Amino acid sequence: MRVSLKWLNHYCALENIKWEDVRDTLTELGLEVEGVEHLEPVAAKVVVAEVMTCEQHPNADKLRLCQVKTDASETWTQVVCGAPNVRAGMKVAFAGLGAVLPGDFKIKKTKIRGIESTGMICSQQELRISDEHDGILELPASAVPGTPVAELVDIADTVFDIGITPNRADCLGMIGVARDLAARMELELSLPAEAQGDLASLPSGPLVELRTASASARFCAVQVEGVQALSSPAWLQQRVLAAGMRPINVIVDATNFVMMEQGHPVHAYDAGKLTDEGFVVRDALEGESLEALDGHKYTLGRNDLVVCNGASQIVGSPLMGGEMTQVGPTTQSIVCEAAHFDPLVVRKMSKRLALRSEASHRFERGVDEYACQRVVKRLATLIVQVMHELGVHGARIASQVTDIHRQPKSLARIGLRVERARKLLHLPQLKKAECIAILERLGCTKLDETDERILIEVPSYRADLTREIDLIEEVGRIYGLDRIRYIAPQTVYTGEKESCYVPFVDVVRSAATSAALVETILVPFVGTTEYAALGLDSSSPFMPTIELENPIQAQAAKMPSLLLPLLLKAVDHNRRKGQPGARLFEIGKTYMSRAQLNADAMGLSYIADLAQGDSFCGLPNTSPAVRQRPVVERRKLGIVLDGPAQEKTWQSRASIDLDFFTIKAKVAQVLASAGVEGFRFRLVPEKGYPFLHPKAAAEILVGEKVIGFLGELHPQTLLNLGLRQHPPVVAEIDLDTICSQGNVGKLNVQPKLRQFPPLVRDFAFSVPQQVSYADFVSAIDAFKKKKNLKSYRLFDLYLGEGLAPGQKSLAWKFVFESDEKTLTDKEVDKESRHLLAHLEAAIDAKQR
Amino acid sequence: MEKLNKLAIELEQTSESLKLQPDPAAVEAFRIEWLGKKGKIAGLYATMKEIDAADRREAGQRMNRLKQNAESVLEQLEQLCVQSQVQQSLQREPLDVTLPVAEHMQLGSHHPVSLMRRRVFEIFHRLGYVVYDGPDIEDDFYNFEALNIGKDHPARDMADTFFLRSHEYVLRTHTSNTQIHGMLGRTPPIKMISAGRCFRVDNDATHSPMFHQVECLAVDRGLSVGHMKGLIETFLSELFGSRVKTRFRSSFFPFVEPGAEVDCECVLCGGAGCRVCGHSGWIEIGGCGMVDPNVFEAVQIDSEEYSGFAFGFGIDRMAMLAFGLPDLRDLFVGDTRLLSQFPDQPYFSH
DSSP states (O other): OEEEHHHHTTTSOOTTSOHHHHHHHHHHTTOEEEEEEEEOOSOTTEEEEEEEEEEEOTTOSSOEEEEEEOSSSSOEEEEEEOOTTOOTTOEEEEEOTTOEETTTEEOOEEEETTEEEESEEOBTTTTTSOSOOSSBOEEOTTOOTTOBHHHHSOOOEEEEEEEOOTTOGGGGSHHHHHHHHHHHHTOOOOOOOOOOSOOTTSOOOOOEEEOOSOSOEEEEEEEEESOOOOOOOHHHHHHHHHTTOOOOOHHHHHHHHHHHHHSOOEEEEEGGGSOTTOEEEEEOOTTOEEEBTTSOEEEOOTTOEEEEETTTEEEEOSSOBBSTTOOOTTOOEEEEEEEEEOHHHHHHHHHHHTOOOHHHHHHHHOOOGGGHHHHHHHHHHHHHHHHHHTTOTTOEEOSOOEEEEOOOOOOOEEEEEHHHHHHHHTOTTOOHHHHHHHHHHTTOEEEEEOSSEEEEEOOTTOTTOOSHHHHHHHHHHHHOGGGSOOOOOOOOOOOOOOOTHHHHHHHHHHHHHHTTOEEOOOOOOBOHHHHHHTTOOTTSTTSOOOBBSSOSSGGGOBOOSOSHHHHHHHHHHHHHTTOOSOEEEEEEEEEEEHHHHHHOOTTOHHHHHHHHSOSOOSSSSOOHHHHTOSEEEEEEEEEEEOSOSBOOOSSSSSOBOOOHHHHHHHHHHHHHHTTOOSEEEEEOOSSSOTTEEEEEEEEEEETTEEEEEEEEEOHHHHHHHTOOSSOOEEEEEEHHHHHHHTOSSOOOOOOSOOOSOOEEEEEEEEEETTOOHHHHHHHHHTOTTOSSEEEEEEEEEEOSTTSOTTEEEEEEEEEEOOSSSOOOHHHHHHHHHHHHHHHHHHHOOEEO | OHHHHHHHHHHHHHHHHHHHSOOHHHHHHHIIIIISTTSHHHHHHHGGGGSOHHHHHHHHHHHHHHHHHHHHHHHHHHHHHHHHHHHHHHOSOOOOTTSOOOTTOOOOBOOHHHHHHHHHHHHHHHTTOEEEOOOSEEEHHHHTGGGTOOTTOGGGGTSOOOBBTTSSEEEOSSTTHHHHHHHTTOOSOEEEEEEEEEEOSOOBTTBOSEEEEEEEEEEETTOOHHHHHHHHHHHHHHHHTSOOOEEEEEEEETTEEEEEEEEEEOTTTTTSOOTTTTTSSEEEEEEEEEEOHHHHHHTTOOTTTOEEEEEEEEHHHHHHHHHTOOOGGGGGSOOHHHHTTOOSSSOOOO
8 A cells, every 4th residue: 555654644743753764663563665655846946937928829829928037037038838727927837947857857948839938837747746737837826936836835755655464454544554653653643633513404314225135234425515526636636646546536536535544445426316216235136237437347246235326226336336426527416425345245246356446455354334434424524625625615515424234343352461461472571551551552442450461442443353362462563573582592302203204305306416417496387288298198197187276377277297297398498598408307296186096097006106105204193184185296306318418529529319228327326326225127018108218218116116217208209399309318206105115214234344355257148138137137146056256247238240149148247255265266166157057047148 | 707707797788778768678678688587697507517616606606796786787777667657758748728528527406495495404403493394285274274364364365376176275375384284183392394385376577386485383382472583583693694683573474473574684785775675675584473372273282371483484585585596487497507506515605
């Protein structure tokens, strides 16, 4: 809300306080100043001038040629003026040479239609005094030529833009803000005077009937006659402008003024357009429409509220007045309204119609229902006063105030234990009297007190205060939270253990960064097109099923079930930015529907394991209901390496593309350095991973659980994504599965140093091509006569000439070592022979 | 004897000439020629039996001397050889040491938000807090209801919520849901910290629909605003490496009362006002407050016996401040040029 300091000054005396202090105090009170605007005074070199002569411009019909006297001397200045109201003898605001008007408009000597003009006679708008631009500003006859206009017309102001939190409906008006400031700065709060004169002798007010189903409503109305919708005087325009609205006419401006002052929406109906059937406030009928002041037609529903003239003619709503009874040039009498509606009804109506207004905002937050009568009188009185100021002397309040309401909410009575306030606020010296004083300055009434307790009645405009804690907060707020002393933290050992999951994620992150991967965090919204590119359709368990009701973009309305599409999007981003070769990882989440996973895992154990798993394991004591929620939310590590693996350098001649083994090496490195034990790989099953290359991709297993996949992308996927040039390779690993398997955080330590030298034997074998490396390893591990064989390593793989058809050659290095003695060649040779015989028998491996 | 004399002279001459240009092949040839199994010295010893018995003793001594001489010559030559190789390996054109190496050996890098989170957790670990995690997809109870944000509470408008199609679940709008997970079914004292992603329907230079928060909660007997201020001030001083000025100003969050916003003196300009702090001298850190009795009621903790405080702040913003990153959304597109600047090394310092 925009709050003018000059306006605020009417309710509490702030003249002698620096604007910076007011700003800081407001902010400390919870009325956060989010912006400050300084309104400049009338520009320098704009002075009072007297128009001495005023003649027709010889070359232009609409221009006048004036001689003006701008100081005590007898020299006159010639100036051309286009305003219709300029005349000889008038005192005007004259911008002399060198004056700079708002909008960086510099006044220079110029010729207009062949006549020299030295300066400018200004309108109110040109000086930013008001929005008035139809004629020039007329200054009082008593003004002395040469006096700076800034001395006569004070428009300098400071306007704060305050963010009002939803609990402070009362601060949607100047008085509420002033009350808080006055309470904190211990200033006197002066409210606008109540309406003068007795209305009792007047005819009774407009008829009002409440026919709404809502339990809470109030409607006050009063008639004002003899009005004209003239332009407002400058002071009123200034207030309206400072509040961020445009001046319209005096009646509309006055309603805006009162709303901004009281925080209570008010409305003025053109009484000439109303019948004498009176007002009916009722629930709208389905399909009825409201033609509102903004020129739009809104179709209403059964839960909306309308104000009618008689039973059927809709003339307004809590959100906005109706067009039909709009105040205009022909208006002679008006009905002023101040009402209260059920905040919830207004909120829903405003949301449904997408119609937000200053009024709806205030009704939603809740206006003071007890204030309706006072507020409507304030509006009527102000309009009459301003009319008189404009010389419309016939303006008068013409009726009593009608006040029809449902049972208003009774005022809250709350007990406050002073000791509790002391303890909670850490204000051991806080006195009971201080608490009372603070609460009274906020408008509370002390009903009773004992040694340590105070009974408080809360004013009707503070519906947010309902409990003792609310009063304690008010005491702390006005006292100043900033003045409360610190207590240094003391370490209280709770003995609680952190879930293994928490450090594990961090270990994985460090493992990935030390594997030269760059961490990324991606916004987890995806669309079906990304999934279609991966070759997935609704039959795939990887198809995302968690969908947002209100996405930012309709084409990214789903939560990802794979990190892959997000990472591939990042690859695309980097390629577009001319940054090929991205090596990214993300520790993110995937989201799947448990029901769907249970229904069809497509025989993929990866999916089946996810469906059975908990949603997350970083929480203590979480109830099974939470762990088995319908959305399976899992923490994943996703990796993408974008090609080329290595660009051509001065050292290496060719650029190298990525392949399955590049990503496998990366994954193995990350898992091993994260302390994950016993992971292995197997070729992906034929169905289930349509986005992976069926011959160059693998599932990753720990124990019997599939923890993820890795490999090259399917050529069709690469084609779909336009990534065929230097294709990327990918991996995704479910960290929660690893964690729940308990395969982490255990070290397999060889406690002793090597005592005796190892002996090494190299053998090459010819084996049938279908024997995998893993088969070979299993065969070695199954070697029964093993005595001293400690480790082995594949060092060559050969396919090609010199081998029998269907054969391949594997060359291994075997290391023999004893803990007890230095081995002899003879011993090792003997064991080697046994090994060779065993391998030939087991997997048909013949030594070459 | 004569042969012995001749050999002694020959040894001297050979060694002199070899020393002039020591090279490994010649030295090896020398060794074979003189000290090999069939070498000159061995040949000499073979003539021993031809020598008169009377002279044998002297001849033997002289032969031994000659052999020793030959051995010492060999040793000298070998030394010279090594020396000359050392010298030779220095005889080359200097390298262009300015040539670039191995662009592909780039370093890994943390996301700046991760770095900041790690730093925050380090500090809270030292203060005895335990890290919890929580779900991104949350139900109404944990995200709103238990946090004193009833169905029709206007504060629901503060958080522009993403709803799942089913409407039963939402993307959490804050990390405060972890407070409820942390308190339900537990007895104080509770000291927890949690960090993670949150979502709001918002998208401009300072708002991303996804952002990160850190949440801290302490519940015990006798906790007050003083404890809360002490903890936050200590935390911020640790984070920024020096004693920073803080400001607590009243504010409103439905799940705390009294509620406040915390500002700290701008770490870049020291409070003088700069572009980063919007010329106010203060940087908004986050919200805090004493746990609202209604929240305690929702998790069945007696608010007459226990009190507590909570605070939450945006880590993204802290990271942006710490590293001078202007646009929040840039952090979440996986841009390698931006993101590869945060290697795994001791945290930045101020």
